[in-house]
Amino acid sequence: MTDSVTPTPVGEPSTGYEPAVVERKWQARWHERKANSPDIANAKRPYYSLMMFPYPSAEGLHVGNLFAFTGCDIHGRFQRLLGHSVFEPFGYDAFGIHSENYAIKIGVHPGELIPKNIDNFRRQVLKTGLMIDWSHELSTTDPKYYKWTQWVFLQLYKAGLAYKKKAAVNWCPFDKTVLANEQVIAGACERCGTMVEQRFLEQWFFRITDYAERLLKNLDHLDWSESTKTAQRNWIGKSEGAEITFVVQDMMEFAGSAMVSEGSGEVTSSTVEIRVFTTRPDTIFGATYLVLSPEHPLVHSITTDEQRREVNAYVDQAGKQDLVTRKSTKEKTGVFTGAFATNPATHELIPIWIADYVLMEYGTGAIMAVPGHDARDHEFALKFDLPIIQVVAGAAPFDVKTEAFVETEGCHLIHSGKFNGLSIEDGKSAIINELAQHYAGRAVVNYRLHDWCISRQRYWGPPIPILYCEQCGVVPVPEDQLPVVLPHIDDFRPDDSGISPLARHEEWYVTKCPTCGGEARRETDVSDTFLDSAWYFLRYPNSDRDDVPFDRATMNKWLPVSTYIGGNEHAVLHLLYSRFTTMVLHDAGLLGFEEPYARFRAHGLIVREGAKMSKSKGNVVNPDEYIESWGADSFRTYLMFLGPYEEGGDFRDKGISGVKRFLDRLWRSVQDARRDGSADVDVTRKLHQTIKKVGEDIPRLSYNTAIAAMMEYMNTMRSGERTPHLDEVRPLVQMVSPFAPHIAEELWEQLGGEHSVFDSGWPAFDAALLVEDTMEMPVQVSGKRRGAIMVAKDVTQADALAAAMSEPGIAKFVIGEPKKIVFVPGRLLNIVV
């Protein structure tokens, strides 16, 4: 009893609850007892409760972080009460451009800044009393961790899923550096204001598009928030359509030869073909021109001499635009190439244009324009006076000259030769079939998902474990030579070389080829932070192993993650990348499952007094201050009470006092509890109803209503200044424990509980006790409530009606014979007049 809190003496006002004392005591105890470290190897009922690890910013923990963590912690603690061995690890996503930019801004090396930030985060997290197994803490910047991040890269490389290609990046010609899309503001560099250009650099990519179909299909079977699944589906962006070949008119032989001859798959050597992708092959009879992206490889070969000057100017100017402006909606621009192609359906010649509204990175980089039925093509056709033909019609007349007709439901084809009258769906397949017979088209599936660009010309990340040898070419670093340690360099800023800062350090990048022993050069790009976080959940359980990244038996025991909780901002990229990585490791035979997270829930966002929190507004909640003055238990419980967890809520400064009052009343209830006599019947019924409700609310993350239910029970238990019985109080302490673990532990100990409240099990409710035998039944007259009657729960319609009619307040509204009686047993009575 050396470190216990002195109980308040009987007779004095029992205000003896001092959060700071209680919380310090139990945090120390949990630490001494290793209370939060499950037996990874031998746990009988493993439960992996995962929260998204944070980026350890210099500002310290944001209240949004705590909202996320606490929600996960409550879920985990509840599982623990249900008898699971819960593994709830914590770590830091500390590499990346975010840390690096901040370090540059304040002029400190990230290698010095990050450990300080991590210490601060750990201190703050410890104070909130999360059930974290600190023996498995990790940071992505630790060479012992990123050694295995590099290993993951090598597994992808071995599987043929990592490759290098040139890709467009935003380039600031003044700063001479690559910019991320979010660093481009209105087409200009956010730092110096210079207009940004696109540039092509060699980049490493992962072939995530090879997994597009699987990533999409598996979503159907995952227990995830529906909104998250929708976001992933949209991101993958599957569209089914057709690839159609248009033959460019041979300019030397002007007459007829460019037409596709019936049944001939052969093309003459002088024939140039343009392949387009469309989701609307049914509208091919309305395709009145073609458009190529300015980057399309055929642009220069098809352009006529007369048009060449104009085309070159347009292509040049398009290449100078930054990627952000290029991709945002603006007025249509374009230029005619002078060339024509044959529409394989109509056999008519249609002009070929170039316009930057067609993107090289989607489909084939070329489209057939159907201005009658596509808004973008329509806008373009109006501007350049190109023909607009209607080939789809609905019931009502429509003028496609003024607007594109995009409806398909209940519509049919017109002006489409032998396909006239077909529905859109039938038209699609019939036209694809017809084109296929003439080798002019085929059904094709396209995804908007692009391959994952993982290289960064930056410093603060794990070096990509690749060498370039003059003799052997691209050589992966042998696994036994990992990690490739990120060297501590002082000039870590990106500068006018435009390549990775590591490329300025010959002493680092010059090395020997492991294959031939000759001179080799290291890859000087580092990898994307998303790669660090794409596999961290695999590392946690085995973070104590140096010989392997993870061990198969442990993985099978603990994974997939039982419940993963995190923010919506990662609903797409992080979750998609970690799913992909897991699939690849599964396919390599390294994991026995291919989906990493069995259950995922996204929490909402917290605002303060109705306004978004931001540093510039100075309205950011500092968790330290609140924990200091109210205690972690009140802070945690309040965060969970202020709104529905999955929607977020409004942090109102005064609101926390209500929760603190509730915990104070809980404390006093334990101090004053009667031990003599027995519990009250009505209170006991309420208790069992509450146990049921809270036990149902917590698993579905409905924390605000669970807390409300406990408050309601508290009001019942103490109503009219009655002194609660011990048996009425004890289960409440258990129910409160996931939310307010410190006070619950303390009170549990005061109640004579052994060891820890979290070993006490979740209280059971007795279904027989839940229902009352009498009830107040509402009585409606013609659907309007006019009163209520006290009746037995199983009252018959006749008895209920008689009771209702004997109430003058009700009977006076029943004028004449009732037309109909609606009686819902045990619910209500409605007399329709």
Add this chain to the structure above:
RNA sequence: GCGAGAGUGGCGAAAUUGGCAGACGCACCAGACUUAGGAUCUGGCGCCGCAAGGCUUAGGGGUUCGAGUCCCCUCUCUCGCACCA
């Protein structure tokens, strides 16, 4: 523009299947106990009305004995994606 979600008292919010709208909490009002109250306890608290009663879940329409909940239309807000053919 497309996609997702939301709109309920002074405020944050409840309302598993269509069945007493506003639980729980904040704020506010009154009272008790107090030398004192930013403690505690009791009661009140959607709007209009002295009352009987009427009105009320963004707005309009519909289905139903009965709609916050289901259907149609309109408006507003938040968050994603953003020329993806």
